[in-house]
Amino acid sequence: MTHVATLICNPPQPALDDAAIALAVGVLATAQDVRVLDPGVAADLLFTPGGADDKAVAERLRTALKDRQIDVVVQPLAARRKKLFVADMDSTMIGQECIDELADYVGLKTHVAAITERAMRGEIAFEPALRERVALLKGLPVAVVEEVIEKRITLTPGARTLIATMRTSGARTCLVSGGFTVFTARIAAMIGFDEQRGNTLVVEDGKLAGHVEEPILGRDAKRATLIELRDRLGVSPQETLAAGDGANDIPLLQAAGLGVAYHAKPVVAAAAHARVDHADLTALLYCQGYAREQFVER
Numbered sequence: 001m002t003h004v005a006t007l008i009c010n011p012p013q014p015a016l017d018d019a020a021i022a023l024a025v026g027v028l029a030t031a032q033d034v035r036v037l038d039p040g041v042a043a044d045l046l047f048t049p050g051g052a053d054d055k056a057v058a059e060r061l062r063t064a065l066k067d068r069q070i071d072v073v074v075q076p077l078a079a080r081r082k083k084l085f086v087a088d089m090d091s092t093m094i095g096q097e098c099i100d101e102l103a104d105y106v107g108l109k110t111h112v113a114a115i116t117e118r119a120m121r122g123e124i125a126f127e128p129a130l131r132e133r134v135a136l137l138k139g140l141p142v143a144v145v146e147e148v149i150e151k152r153i154t155l156t157p158g159a160r161t162l163i164a165t166m167r168t169s170g171a172r173t174c175l176v177s178g179g180f181t182v183f184t185a186r187i188a189a190m191i192g193f194d195e196q197r198g199n200t201l202v203v204e205d206g207k208l209a210g211h212v213e214e215p216i217l218g219r220d221a222k223r224a225t226l227i228e229l230r231d232r233l234g235v236s237p238q239e240t241l242a243a244g245d246g247a248n249d250i251p252l253l254q255a256a257g258l259g260v261a262y263h264a265k266p267v268v269a270a271a272a273h274a275r276v277d278h279a280d281l282t283a284l285l286y287c288q289g290y291a292r293e294q295f296v297e298r
Helices: 018-027 054-064 089-093 098-104 109-120 126-135 144-151 159-168 181-191 219-233 247-255 266-271
Strands: 003-008 033-038 042-047 071-076 084-087 172-180 195-199 201-204 207-212 240-244 258-262 274-276
Touching: 003 018, 003 054, 018 042, 018 054, 054 071, 054 274, 071 258, 084 089, 084 159, 084 219, 089 098, 089 172, 089 181, 098 109, 098 126, 098 144, 098 172, 109 126, 109 247, 126 207, 144 181, 159 172, 159 181, 172 181, 172 219, 181 195, 219 240, 219 247, 240 247, 247 258, 247 266, 258 266
Parallel strands: 084 172, 084 240, 172 195, 240 258, 258 274
Antiparallel strands: 003 042, 003 071, 033 042, 071 274, 201 207
């Protein structure tokens, strides 16, 4: 057996019963072992592929299980437990887009959110879209950032458990965002990341100046961060994990040993190695073969 198909549900909505597992085993004609990682929530099916690539096998399984909210991740067994995790922030590790929440304070949330959505779908380039949105925030007191974090930002379910478990197992973790360091620094600390990267908002007299420091950390810089950390730590490409939801995350996801499109835009889900559409962030632990009793809560 060289490969594993991991079936994962959202923990509050377990749907992985014996019938679902049997259906998946029937699709994988060479399945030889079933390992339950969390009853009703996650299980591994070990198999040897018959020539089809991982994404094609995963799609066959998703089609067979289409009436159930079950995610499927297919990958080689080798180097499955990752040593480096690089994650996007907005709409991945947190439930919001920080720039949209800032825009609400100047009455422009709908307008800015529409630009954000187009950029995340890959319809417009990320860097000019960021400059355009930041310009609209000119004059906003930087103290508003603290209020946004306290009152509007929610961590994605499973975020703290994911990072605590991986770090306890010796993995390095980095939050990398096309957003701003005034958010990434605080949110990385809240979740427990080892380090963080983001763009720097220019502040003048306690107010946003309407621009960011150049060069902008965008799609290429996210990928470069993964490669830089990988090389610094002496980690092989196969031992890296990345997660994101927007078009600017695609190069990062494609550079990782396992790149996961997390509740992502269609263009991202199509480009990534794997996709998680239903489960919370603990799905990224089940993908690595962690059983529920191995999770570290924080």
